[in-house]
Amino acid sequence: MTRYFTTKTLENGERQFYRCRRLWSNSCGYWNWIDDKLPSHVSTMIHNQKVELDSIRKERNHLKKIVEDMDGIEDSYLKDMTADEIFELNDMNGNEISNLTKVFALKGKMSNLESKALFKREKRQIYPELS
Known part of the structure; x- marks a missing residue:
């Protein structure tokens, strides 16, 4: 058997x-x-994509954890503000606003990472011989 x-x-x-x-x-x-x-270059490419995808997943999970740890922050509060207003508040409030802007930067990175992962999944569906 x-x-x-x-x-x-x-x-x-x-x-x-x-x-x-x-x-x-x-x-x-x-x-x-x-x-x-498979040809060796295809095997190498598949291996490299898996390593990169694992790295992206780890970074995404790390960024999600950071954002979850800061869940008390109001997103809409900063979305409508101009850069000058943020800098002015930053001067008045110290690091608090700086941390908020970092959260938005992290959310942007997370979105980019998720887009890359989605692109790779779709590519594998379109070209199954490469996966």
Whole structure:
């Protein structure tokens, strides 16, 4: 009886294969590739995209945590203000407004990261041979 697995190595990308269900010492030694081997540049590209996507997800989660930690801040408060008004308030209130502007910058970064991740998902759906 066999079981299906997926490789996670750079050389084989995410090729699928069958192998004996039993562990190493009791195994019958059977294994067989399900997928054809991809060209090395494609495997490398897939690996690099997965590493980049993991990095983007980690950064997104970190930024979400920062924004959640600052959840008491009113978004609309700063949206309607001009840059001069923000700087004036910043002078009067010290770092409080500076922190608010940082929150908006972080939200912008989060949005960009989510857009990149969405683009990559759509690209994989359009070009499944690259995923």
